[in-house]
Amino acid sequence: MHATTAEASLQQIRADVNRRKILDQVFVIVGMLIMFSALLVLVILFLDLVREGAPRLNWDFLTSFPSRKAERAGILSAWVGTSLIMLTTATVSMPIGVAAAIYLEEYAPKNWMTAIIEINVTNLAGVPSIIYGLLALGLFVYQFNLGQSIAAAGLTLSLLILPIVIVATRESLRAVPRAIREAAYALGATRWEVTAHHVLPYSTGGILTGMIIGLSRAIGETAPLITIGALSFIAFLPESPFKGEFPFFSFAWLKEAYTAMPIQMFNWVSRPDPAFQVNAAAAGAILLGMTLLMNGVAIYVRYRFRKRINW
Amino acid sequence: MTELVAVSPTGTPAGLKFRKARDRFIEAGLLLAALVAVFTTLAIVIVLVVESLPFFRVVSIVDFLTDTMWIPLFAEPRYGILPLVAGTLVTTLVALAVAIPAGTIIAIYLSEFAPYKLRETIKPALELLGAVPTVVYGYFALMIVTPFLQKLIPGLPGFNMLSAGLVIGIMIIPYVASVSEDAMRAVPNFMREGSYAMGATRFQTATRVVVPGALSGIAAAYILGISRAVGETMVVAIAAGLQPNLTWDPTEPAATITAFIVQVSLGDLPHDSIGYQSIFAAGLVLMLMTLVFNIAGFSLTRKFRETY
Numbered sequence: 001m002h003a004t005t006a007e008a009s010l011q012q013i014r015a016d017v018n019r020r021k022i023l024d025q026v027f028v029i030v031g032m033l034i035m036f037s038a039l040l041v042l043v044i045l046f047l048d049l050v051r052e053g054a055p056r057l058n059w060d061f062l063t064s065f066p067s068r069k070a071e072r073a074g075i076l077s078a079w080v081g082t083s084l085i086m087l088t089t090a091t092v093s094m095p096i097g098v099a100a101a102i103y104l105e106e107y108a109p110k111n112w113m114t115a116i117i118e119i120n121v122t123n124l125a126g127v128p129s130i131i132y133g134l135l136a137l138g139l140f141v142y143q144f145n146l147g148q149s150i151a152a153a154g155l156t157l158s159l160l161i162l163p164i165v166i167v168a169t170r171e172s173l174r175a176v177p178r179a180i181r182e183a184a185y186a187l188g189a190t191r192w193e194v195t196a197h198h199v200l201p202y203s204t205g206g207i208l209t210g211m212i213i214g215l216s217r218a219i220g221e222t223a224p225l226i227t228i229g230a231l232s233f234i235a236f237l238p239e240s241p242f243k244g245e246f247p248f249f250s251f252a253w254l255k256e257a258y259t260a261m262p263i264q265m266f267n268w269v270s271r272p273d274p275a276f277q278v279n280a281a282a283a284g285a286i287l288l289g290m291t292l293l294m295n296g297v298a299i300y301v302r303y304r305f306r307k308r309i310n311w
Numbered sequence: 312m313t314e315l316v317a318v319s320p321t322g323t324p325a326g327l328k329f330r331k332a333r334d335r336f337i338e339a340g341l342l343l344a345a346l347v348a349v350f351t352t353l354a355i356v357i358v359l360v361v362e363s364l365p366f367f368r369v370v371s372i373v374d375f376l377t378d379t380m381w382i383p384l385f386a387e388p389r390y391g392i393l394p395l396v397a398g399t400l401v402t403t404l405v406a407l408a409v410a411i412p413a414g415t416i417i418a419i420y421l422s423e424f425a426p427y428k429l430r431e432t433i434k435p436a437l438e439l440l441g442a443v444p445t446v447v448y449g450y451f452a453l454m455i456v457t458p459f460l461q462k463l464i465p466g467l468p469g470f471n472m473l474s475a476g477l478v479i480g481i482m483i484i485p486y487v488a489s490v491s492e493d494a495m496r497a498v499p500n501f502m503r504e505g506s507y508a509m510g511a512t513r514f515q516t517a518t519r520v521v522v523p524g525a526l527s528g529i530a531a532a533y534i535l536g537i538s539r540a541v542g543e544t545m546v547v548a549i550a551a552g553l554q555p556n557l558t559w560d561p562t563e564p565a566a567t568i569t570a571f572i573v574q575v576s577l578g579d580l581p582h583d584s585i586g587y588q589s590i591f592a593a594g595l596v597l598m599l600m601t602l603v604f605n606i607a608g609f610s611l612t613r614k615f616r617e618t619y
Contacts, residue, residue: 020512027514031420034413035433038484042440045451052454099344107338108345120348126535126605127598128542130569131355133576134594138358142582159351166348190334213442220444223544223569227576227590262446262545269450269549277454284447295442299435 046288053282061282066233066264070275073268075283077234081150081258082219084238088154088254089161089218094211096158097165104166105173106195125163132160133227141228148229150238151254156224161214168213172206173199205305209298216294220287222262233267234259261287359598362591366390369585375592381555381571383586390589392596394555398472398565399600402547405476405561406483406540411533413480414487418532421488422495423517434489441485449549452478457550470552470564478550479543483536490535494528495521526615534608538601544569568597 050057056071064074100121108114136156146152176199184194200207238253265287268280367375370390378391417437421430457474461467498521506516522529544567552564553574566574572590580587 020515024512024514027416028420028424031416031424035417035420035437038413038417038440038481039433039436041481042443045443045447045455048455049447049450096344096347099341100347103338103341103345107341117345117348120352123605124348124351126538126601127355128538128544128569128601130542130544130572131359131594131598134362134572134591135351135355135358138362138591139354162347162351190330192334192337193330216442220442220446222444222446223548223573226573229576262444265450266446266545266549269446269453280450281454284444284450287444288447291442291444292439295435295439 046285046292049281049285049288051281053278053280053285056278056282057285061279065236066259066267070273070279073276073279075261075264075286077237078259078261078264078283079286080237081234082260084150084253085153085157085258085260086215086219088150089157090211090215092155092158093161093165093214097162097210097214098169098207100162101166101169101173102195102200105170106191106199121163121166125167129160129221130223130227132156133224135159136224136228146255148231148257149255150258152228153225153230153258153260154254156228157218157221160221160224161218164214164217165210168210169203169207172203172210175206176202205301209302209305212294212298212301216291216298219294220262220291222266225260225263226266230263231257231259261290355598359591359595363588363595365583366585366588366592370592379557381566383575383589388585390592392568392593394557395566395568395571395593396596396600397557397559398547398551398555399541399567399569399597401559401561401565402472402476402479402543402551402567403537403540405473406479406543407533407537409477409480410483410487410536410540414484414532414536415491415529417484417488418491418495418529419517419522422492423513423521434492437485437488439485441482443482445482445543445545446549448478448482449545452546452550464562467562468552468564470550471562472547472551472565473561475547475549475551476561478546479540482543482546483539486539487532487536490532491525491529494525494532497528498524524617527612527617530611530615531608534604534611537604537608541600541604542569542597544573548573568593568600 061074062079063076064072065076066078067073100117104114104117104121108117133156136152136159140146140152140155141148144152146155180198180202181194184198189197234257238256238258240253261283265280265283268276268283271277375390375392377393378389379393380389380391381394382389421433425433452474453469456478457467457469457471460471460474460477461469464473467473495517502520502524503516506520511519547567548570551567551570553566553570554564555571556563556565558565571593575586575590
């Protein structure tokens with residue numbers, strides 16, 4: 001009698017354990033399934049863009065201006081605009097972002113002002129991008145009278161990616177061991193010398209990674225550019241930043257009107273004529289390709305630098 | 312006694328006084344750069360409030376918050392923000408219905424089940440999902456997801472909130488998954504070991520020990536996802552239609568706050584027209600909504616915070 005109850009409960013426990021083990025395996029399968037279907041979306045999306053846009057993915061597409069005829073329209077002004085905007089964004093956001101990160105990580109005392117700056121950086125990362133567009137519309141376009149210029153677009157996107165650059169830079173500064181700093185201080189270096197000669201060189205990889213990730217975010221941003229009035233039909237190129245004679249460069253392009261890759265794609269995607277959807281797909285394939293490439297480079301840079309440094 | 316002169320690595324002798332002065336100068340510059348973040352926040356608040364003041368001089372706040380019609384460009388305009396808020400909430404809810412379960416399951420899988428190598432490969436790949444330009448996601452929703460849904464739901468309009476919401480959901484999966492996973496991995500191993508020692512399986516440990524322990528971080532991840540979904544613009548502007556429509560039915564077309572801002576920006580209304588000023592009022596509401604979610608998230612995070 002006693003033995004059989006023990007037997008029965010033992011069997012029950014075994015059944016229970018088995019059930020739980022099966023549950024474990026079911027979860028592994030469900031988890032992998034969801035994860036890979038999420039990744040599959042990315043693959044399908046890219047392949048579909050390439051397939052749909054294939055008829056337009058050629059040299060003509062890259063070297064033609066927008067046109068009312070879908071089969072003659074191209075993205076010349078769009079990619080030139082995007083390149084110049086990215087140049088402006090990188091030039092503005094890199095020094096400010098890195099300097100802010102250095103301040104917060106290496107200099108900032110623990111006081112209320114530092115706390116306020118930190119809270120602001122965190123919050124700005126969560127502000128919707130279209131709000132940056134409204135800010136830029138009120139500030140850059142109307143107050144500073146920059147109008148619909150490359151400068152306004154570049155400044156807008158700089159503010160947008162600033163939190164990304166700051167956070168990434170801080171992380172890579174934090175990864176430099178204290179001992180490096182202390183060794184430099186022990187030799188009489190000032191705080192700036194410690195930072196500039198020792199900490200910064202070690203964190204270059206992380207800073208570069210953050211910068212590339214930030215720019216890859218900026219390159220696809222559409223909403224803020226629409227808000228500050230990016231045009232979608234630009235049939236001329238801004239003045240070249242490079243000049244044949246001294247001083248070999250010019251900044252006239254900063255004040256010129258522009259269009260950008262995502263703006264051009266949005267313009268095509270919102271037209272009812274299906275011929276323009278082919279253009280939209282082609283532009284999307286190139287835009288997505290660029291974004292993925294930049295992210296790939298960022299991952300590679302991070303990996304390389306991590307491998308090279310042995311503390 | 313001779314004075315000690317430090318030589319900088321560039322070889323130029325630099326007096327201590329000069330080096331200290333230079334340090335103070337540089338520190339001030341760095342502080343200024345850090346303050347850009349504060350100025351940006353202030354500028355956002357000031358621009359939104361100042362630019363929407365003329366709007367609120369014409370439209371009373373009560374009408375703005377209670378009127379059920381948003382037709383600012385009509386001959387007899389009405390400015391009730393409710394339809395836009397409803398559109399925003401519906402697309403956000405659809406997005407969360409995708410992103411929260413999927414993101415949480417992926418996070419649990421990656422943190423508790425996946426082998427190290429797989430995790431290190433999959434995480435950056437997943438983050439690519441969040442890096443796709445939103446205009447490309449808009450194309451995806453309009454040209455791929457909507458036709459597919461139309462096969463499942465006959466009579467689904469070409470523009471609808473369901474398709475836009477689903478795509479936003481996919482877009483924010485990496486945000487939810489990545490932040491939750493970080494939170495779960497921060498749960499110390501001895502807690503897992505304690506659970507295993509009691510005979511719990513991995514799944515039991517994950518759901519009853521790790522997830523409760525990481526709840527504050529997971530809440531933060533959800534809030535991040537919500538903010539992204541509320542502020543998402545291009546997907547809804549392309550795939551959900553631009554007609555303000557007070558409805559809770561995701562299969563209908565509707566405009567969100569963000570889509571409305573895009574719509575007005577695309578037109579050529581003069582800067583001093585009320586239709587134009589209404590986008591700043593709409594932006595103010597959007598900002599307040601994100602703020603409310605963030606404050607809620609912050610207090611949730613504090614409530615659930617576990618210290619080890």
